[in-house]
Amino acid sequence: MHITIRLAWHNNGWNGHICDEPEKNTYCIGRHSYPGDYIKGARDLDWEMQPDVKGKPCGSLTSGIPACGFSINAFGGEKTKAKINPLHGLTKKLNLPSLIFLNPQYVFGITKACIQKM
Numbered sequence: 462m463h464i465t466i467r468l469a470w471h472n473n474g475w476n477g478h479i480c481d482e483p484e485k486n487t488y489c490i491g492r493h494s495y496p497g498d499y500i501k502g503a504r505d506l507d508w509e510m511q512p513d514v515k516g517k518p519c520g521s522l523t524s525g526i527p528a529c530g531f532s533i534n535a536f537g538g539e540k541t542k543a544k545i546n547p548l549h550g551l552t553k554k555l556n557l558p559s560l561i562f563l564n565p566q567y568v569f570g571i572t573k574a575c576i577q578k579m
Contacts, residue, residue, distance in 0.1 A: 468532040469494035473516075477537020477566070479527060481516045483509035489529055496531075499545070503528035526561065534564045 470488035472480045480486045483506060488494060490501035508525050509515055519526070519533060519541040527533060530543030543562045 466535075467495040468535060469497060469500055469529045471529065471533055475533060475535035475537065477520060477534040477539060477541050478518050479509055479515050479522075479533075483515055494532075500528040503544075530564065531562075534566065538566050540564060540566055 468475060470486065470493060472482065472486055480489075489497065490504060491497045494500065505525065505528070509527065511524075514522060514524065518537075518539060519530070520537075520539040526542045526544040528544075530541060531545070533543075534541040541564045543564050544559045545562075
């Protein structure tokens with residue numbers, strides 16, 4: 462059995478923290494990553510580079526949610542939030558709210574353990 466999980470590139474090993482040097486991480490916003498196109502359009506690099514945000518655990522942030530929220534916590538130890546605009550282009554035009562999800566800790570660690578038992 463082979464399972465492939467495609468994640469947005471993250472320079473901290475998907476530990477639930479904002480990248481240490483978000484300005485240098487260009488692989489998360491391109492076709493190399495999933496959902497790279499969404500992250501490119503929704504990313505707020507100025508926010509990510511603030512001293513009280515970069516490198517910090519997402520679970521403790523109160524000023525925002527990173528665009529890579531769905532994959533940032535694959536091996537993280539605490540819960541984080543993820544936000545997505547379900548109708549991407551229409552969200553702003555129709556003034557629709559974004560959806561916010563709570564990601565459990567160790568999302569892919571749990572999955573990996575279950576697969577290893579198969």
